[in-house]
Amino acid sequence: MNTRVSAAAPAYQELADRLREQVLAGTFAPGDRLPTEPELCALYGVSRSTVREALRVLSSQHLVTTVRGVAGGTFVVRPEPHQISSYLQASFSLLTASRSGSVGDLLEVRDMLEVPAAGLAARRRTADDLEVLRQSLFDPRTVDAEHVFEANRNFHVCLLRAAGNPMLEAVTHPMFGVLNERFLRVQASRRFWFRVDRDHREILAAVADGDADGAREAQHAHLQHLRSTYTRIDRQRRAAT
Amino acid sequence: MNTRVSAAAPAYQELADRLREQVLAGTFAPGDRLPTEPELCALYGVSRSTVREALRVLSSQHLVTTVRGVAGGTFVVRPEPHQISSYLQASFSLLTASRSGSVGDLLEVRDMLEVPAAGLAARRRTADDLEVLRQSLFDPRTVDAEHVFEANRNFHVCLLRAAGNPMLEAVTHPMFGVLNERFLRVQASRRFWFRVDRDHREILAAVADGDADGAREAQHAHLQHLRSTYTRIDRQRRAAT
């Protein structure tokens, strides 16, 4: 017998929602320990399986973590930008894989974010940022493709960080990541890397000078180059199918 | 006795990872049904609880859904932009709640995204988009605060949609959402809504004209107004603490 009009949601889902509400509302602060699993059973009148499934939902959304042992339990965590990034990257990756044409969308958004980000970086970069950026330059004549790939990745990530806006970083990083994994990990010509290297040095020079306009311009030009390469590869792949 | 160097990961986590890999790799296509829970138990040699916890992880990451009943089971879904949005909004909301000063960061990114978005909307909007935007205008003299709030929300969401880039929409919507919930749901003066209404009409006019520059400018001005209101409220709240 069910007096409610709609039972619809499973118990674990409902419990997860209720707990999430409390976490979001701040009833439990970051670092706080939630009641133990048996306690939650008693509190909400459900079995331990149900409690555990609810906790799995919350933990896979990076709202809580569980640790074992006597001092263990379920703890509220504060979401870190990099967690947001990893989730976003997985999602975007799937989105672009399933729908054709989304690569252009991704590039469009990347342009909106990374160009102003370069401008901000020029104004806000610290001496440390500059140093890291310099170390992320690479010799395009090097044979180690993996090293070049990593250095390129580093450069972009550092540039984002130098912009000093964690939200911006959290959102932009995955876009860069998806395109990078998708197009560069596998195939990229020597000539392409030469170009990338030149662009990076140009961007770095502007950022070092505190020249926001120059940095924006250089970053925009860089993305234009990338766009032409990505769309070419994308066309080839489609043709090959 | 454990021969592995690190047992670390719980079984449900490991199973979730293995299944996720298969979903991401396309072993299971969107719409496919995964093996039933008892079958997964047999396949991976674990108990049903473990299987179910793994499935909860995947489903809360919007990779699968489960439906009950005889034709039920666990199905691979393709991630939808609005799912990404809801996750992002929760994350950003927590991020701004826990760290002071992030409201400015949020506004900064919003400016990067919504200003060009308005420009895109001016170029890409359909007749339908225009119609919906018109219906999202409101009478600032109305007394129904909830209606005004909803109409305002609608206007921004439609404008984003009109830009015709799902990724852009997925990323921008939550930023708007967080600020909106945080500052406007509770307190907003009559004078503020008059201003908002005027701005909206200006944006709409530019978008209807296909005037990308005008739309960008109007949107930027609009965000500047919002910024001053938000920062004022934010200051008041801090002072009140």
Added chain:
DNA sequence: GGGCCATCTAACATCAGACTTTTGTCGGAA
């Protein structure tokens, strides 16, 4: 023959309880 309703059934949902593994703590021995 066609439409409607009761029944069946395959899948997920939930429960209860036991056992296992991990890890911090505490007390005693070297």
Added chain:
DNA sequence: TTCCGACAAAAGTCTGATGTTAGATGGCCC
């Protein structure tokens, strides 16, 4: 004092039974 082993508290895992949902089936009435 330091080290080591027993203990305890917590999450992790397993088992098996029972509840619930919703499509499928087949028979009944018209």
